[in-house]
Amino acid sequence: MPRNPQILLDNRPQGEATVDNFRLTEADTPALAPGQVLVRHHYLSLDPYMRGRMNDSKSYAAPQPLGQVMQGGTVGVVEESRHPRFQPGDSVVGMGGWQTYSVVDGDAPGMLRKVDTAHVPLSYYLGAVGMPGVTAWYGLDQIIAPKEGDTLVVSAATGAVGSAFAALARARKCRVVGIAGGPEKCAYAVKELGFDHCIDYRAHPDVKSMAGALKAACPDGIDGYFENVGGYILDAVLLRMNAFGRIALCGMIAGYDGQPLPMANPALILINRLKVQGFIVSEHMGMWPKALAELSDLVQLGKLRPRESVAQGLAAAPEAFLGMLKGKNFGKQLVKLV
Template identity: 45%
Template structure:
């Protein structure tokens, strides 16, 4: 057992896509554990698109990471020292460890995991991304049998959960993903009825024509992970009474797209004419339903009714590279770092 903690700090605020130089590696002695707290040796770290937003110094739903502060994020690990009731050495736990080899956390902010499924599932299919898809679809998507769902970033951990749950609810499901391999995966692994490679279409108009073919009855739920060209393509295909849960906009985290003209009036007109229901969602508002999610979805994962994939980068030192690659769509499944 090492006695050194290594953490990844925000060295400077990125413009657009982060660069390796935006991160710094800092080492220190293992911290002391005070009463009520637990020392965790992190074994798996989650990388998620929302972290890009935390690197900016703008008001958002959660505070920015300070310069020099540890990059935030969820981790899984083993308890190596505990001064909290109910936690003992060797326990498998998850919590907001940050990008670090070790973390001291209050016991109240940790959740114990059992060992029946791989520990990393607590970061993906049974963690925040899976829960995001589950709760957003229930609360704002309101799936109906016979209707059509379109989801971007469809092979990601949120999109693949949304697609599989919508399919199970009897919907036609259309995946949008980057590249032929992800499209194959969407259909073969996640059971989408159709998959569209957005990279094959130069502009929103061409993408829209492909979507119209894959969704001949129009679109009832557009699950928004992406923004940009896909949003512009799908809006005119929305049916009256359509729902748009707005969960992310990865296309706009690192820059803009489009020809620069104002697309707001056309969107707004569609919202009115089609009586769309557009709801921004942040998973942290919904934690109250997390236990319901875990008990409903854990057996579906164990029975393989819900498939999932993980991309695992090895070693904390590779976290920045894996993160940058993920923001460019370089991952296939849920991006994990194994320490």
């Protein structure tokens, strides 16, 4: 069996995460037991939720264990199989982690799924037609539940979730405004991703300025907000929400490194009779087939053309991950192994 380079979580961040929290190592790939499948990973997915799991704090998911392979989504190709449903050469999506190979129990629910690469590129199953896409779908469809003509806002607009959100929102005939970092991302959001408008948060670094930009971009107020970031952007959005608005809380990345970030004026939730709801897409697996079908259709129709930031080789994963947390990526952040 082949040798298996892998990246472990070596120690937990004190404040900001650094490359020294990770360790590159190599292990043997065990021989397959009956029912197991050997997958060679072509791409690793890097996602903001992983930062939360690096902390040893009570959260929805167990913390990433120390000294073990960083967990995460992967796409790849079956190299060997002792499971009747998987054949060498099959394209698969799974949770193989930050390593070159994984050995997977073919029957473990949700751990390995064959995918069609004739119409959708393999890497998209980690982004637009994968967990981030379904995340956008769930927050939009199940929490924000917009009606035609609503004004919707999403932060981290050019990321994997934001891109899918824009396409899904347009399919529902909503006006969709993004928030992203820098003029290049904002131009791309409008030109390529179908946003009606995109606000550069770097040009609006405080609540008052951001609230002003939101007022200009959303003259009819905001009916739905998809939150990937937290912090002062959420405070500014709250000032511009319409009565009966809905906020889907998906990420609060701004608060991962240290003290919790407060919400300045929660009374606005009452004053405007808002619904604010947190969710984790992996707890709603029953919705995935419906969401993936819509996302796959949008990709095949050319209405969802996600951008990818691709780092080369396993050793580049930690730096690419830390860069993504700072918004250095542009679109879905991947690591290409093959």
